[in-house]
Amino acid sequence: MNAPVSPSAPISALGPIARAGSRDRHVRVSFEFSPPATPEAEETLWKAIRRLAPLAPTFVSVTYGAGGSTRDRTHRTVTRILGETPLTPAAHLTCVNATCGEVDEVIRGYWDAGVRHIVALRGDPVGGVGERYAPHPMGYGNAADLVGGIKRFTDIEVSVSAYPEKHPDSPSVEADIDMLAAKVDAGASRAITQFFFESDHYFRYLDRVRARGITIPIVPGILPVQNFKAATNFAARAGASVPVWLAERFQGLDNDPTTRKLIAAAVAAEQVTDLFDRGITNFHFYTMNRADLVYAICHLLGLRPHVDQAA
DSSP states (O other): OOOOOOTTOOGGGGHHHHHHTGGGGTOEEEEEEOOOSSHHHHHHHHHHHHHHGGGOOSOEEEOOOGGGTTHHHHHHHHHHHHHHSSOOEEEEEEOTTOOHHHHHHHHHHHHHHTOOEEEEEOOOOTTOTTOOOOOOTTSOOSHHHHHHHHHHHOOOEEEEEEOTTOOTTOSSHHHHHHHHHHHHHHTOOEEEEOOOSSHHHHHHHHHHHHHTTOOSOEEOEEOOOSOHHHHHHHHHHHTOOOOHHHHHHHTTOTTOHHHHHHHHHHHHHHHHHHHHHTTOOEEEEEOTTOOHHHHHHHHHTTOOOOHHHHO
C-alpha cells in the first residue's frame, strides 16, 4: 500500500493512477444532482447530466429538500432522467414533516414510475440551521425507520448516509455507528459518506464500522470545491471539518475565479489519488450540478466515455 499523498504534494503525485491500471481495478462512480428551481438552473443541470452520462455511472441521485420542499421537482427530474437518458436514477427521500402515509405515497409513486433505488435520509429540520430535529408525530422517526418502511412493501434498493466525522446531531461516533447498524438491519445495502477533505477521517471511520461487523459498501462522498466559501458553510452545517491547509490554498483568490478553479481541480485530484492508492475504487461525487471538475477527476481515474451512451 502506498503512503497517502500529503496535502502539499505536487501535482506530479497524480501519476500513480495512470500507472496503476485503474480500469483493471473496476473503478465505479456515481453522481449527485439537485433538482432545479429555475429554467436557467434546469439548463445548467441538464448540461451537467449530458456531460457526465457517457461515463456510465453506477447511478445518479437527485436530492430532496427539507420537509419535502423540492418533492415535485425531485420527482420530475428523476422521471426525466429515466425517460431521456440511459442513466439509473436514485431518488432521495426524507421523513421530515410528513406522515408515514404521505411518505409511503411518494415511495409508491417512484416505484410506479420505474425507480428502483432510493437514498433514504432522516433529513434536516424544516427550520434549517439552529433548529432541533423533531420527528413528525405520525411519521417515520428516523432514517432506520424510513428504510424499514421502504423495504416493507417494495424490493427497491436503498442507500443511506454515513458520517466519517459524526453526524452533527449524534452524541458520539459510537451512537452514529449504532444508527448506521440499525439502517443496515432495516435493509440498507449501501452507505454513502458525507464529504470529507482528509482521507484519514474516512479510513478511521471505516475501521470502526468494520469492527462493528457492518459489511455493506461505505462509498466515499467527494465534494469538488466549486466555491470555497460555499463549501465552508456547507461543511459547518454537515459536521465536516475544513483543514487549515485547504483554507490556505484558496486564500487571496476571492476575485480570481480562474486560479480558484485550478486549485479546486488539484485538491480534488489529490484526494481521489490518495483514496485510490489506498484501495478505494468506488466514488460518489457531489456535483453541485457542475460537470467540469467531476469529469476531469473521472478521467484521471481512468474512466472514458462509452460510445453507445455518448451517441
